[in-house]
Amino acid sequence: MLETETKTFEDRLPELIKTDVGKFVLIKDDKVVGTYSAIQDALKDGYEKFKGQAFFVRQIVPVQQPLNFANNHLLS
Amino acid sequence: MPSFTQRIQNLQQIGPVVEILLTPSVPYMQSMGINIATIKDRVVKVLAMIDIGATGTVISKGITERINPVGTILINTPSHTDVSCYQFDAQIVFPNNVAIPSIVVTEAPLQGQHIQCLIGRDVLQHSVFIYTGYDNSFTLSF
Numbered sequence: 001m002l003e004t005e006t007k008t009f010e011d012r013l014p015e016l017i018k019t020d021v022g023k024f025v026l027i028k029d030d031k032v033v034g035t036y037s038a039i040q041d042a043l044k045d046g047y048e049k050f051k052g053q054a055f056f057v058r059q060i061v062p063v064q065q066p067l068n069f070a071n072n073h074l075l076s
Numbered sequence: 077m078p079s080f081t082q083r084i085q086n087l088q089q090i091g092p093v094v095e096i097l098l099t100p101s102v103p104y105m106q107s108m109g110i111n112i113a114t115i116k117d118r119v120v121k122v123l124a125m126i127d128i129g130a131t132g133t134v135i136s137k138g139i140t141e142r143i144n145p146v147g148t149i150l151i152n153t154p155s156h157t158d159v160s161c162y163q164f165d166a167q168i169v170f171p172n173n174v175a176i177p178s179i180v181v182t183e184a185p186l187q188g189q190h191i192q193c194l195i196g197r198d199v200l201q202h203s204v205f206i207y208t209g210y211d212n213s214f215t216l217s218f
Contacts, residue, residue: 001162006148040103040178043146043165047107054144057180066150066158067182070129071194074153074184 004029005056016060027056035060079204079217080171087212092126094216096193097169098135100143102177104165118142122192126205126214130196133168133181139192140164140183149182159184168199174218176202 005027012032016025020035024042027033028050036042039057046055058064082094098120099105105112120139132149145162152158162183168176176199186192206215 002145002148006160039180043101043178043180044103044107046146047104052104052108052144055146057147058149064150066152067131067196068152069127069131069134069194069196070154071125071127072154074134074151074186074194 001054002056005054008032009056009058013060017062020060021062022060024057024059027058028053077217078172078174079215080174081213081215082171083211083213085212087207087209087214092207092214093123093191094126094170094195095121096124096195097121098139098193099167099169101165101167101179104143104178123190124193124195125191126200126216127194127196128200128205130194132198133179133196134184134186134194135164135166135181136186136192137183140166145183146180151182151184153184168195170216174216176218 008027008030023035023037024039025032025035026042026046034045042057046057084090099115099118143164146165147163148160149163150158151161163180164183165178166181168179202218204217
């Protein structure tokens with residue numbers, strides 16, 4: 001699930017950085033649906049447009065930082 | 077200021093754990109026309125640990141079977157790097173009805189313990205977390 005959307009995000013990131021850095025992008029399949037100033041707005045639009053289906057929201061930043069966890073029970 | 081205090085016997089050994097309720101986020105339920113007052117079958121009670129070593133909040137796999145993801149993210153742990161995980165939009169309800177109506181949480185395997193959720197710094201950034209070791213208690217205020 002979301003493989004197409006993840007690839008679309010990676011492919012479109014260079015152009016999104018030029019125009020919408022810091023905003024949140026909403027992607028469904030291979031289409032960029034929109035960009036939003038707040039993540040809540042992107043999620044709300046995704047729920048309204050896709051009615052419970054999976055979609056992809058991610059902040060547009062030049063370097064995608066992974067989440068870090070010190071808890072050694074995670075994925076151990 | 078909404079808050080709750082938990083007292084845990086042997087807080088040092090067990091850690092700052094608290095029973096929380098997880099539901100689909102309030103914006104999700106509103107958009108889907110789900111009556112928030114009648115979602116008992118979608119409420120999951122889990123044991124969560126306050127974890128200042130976690131960038132974001134994590135939930136165990138399988139908790140969110142009935143909602144779809146809203147993204148993916150890479151995570152690093154002490155034993156793995158750049159693991160792709162799904163993210164879900166959830167509501168977290170702490171004791172005293174202290175609620176976060178919408179927060180994007182990451183789904184990952186939590187093994188070897190009864191903890192099913194790590195409350196990370198994405199939640200803590202909006203709060204005051206007081207760990208009172210000598211009293212075996214902690215307080216979270218928003």
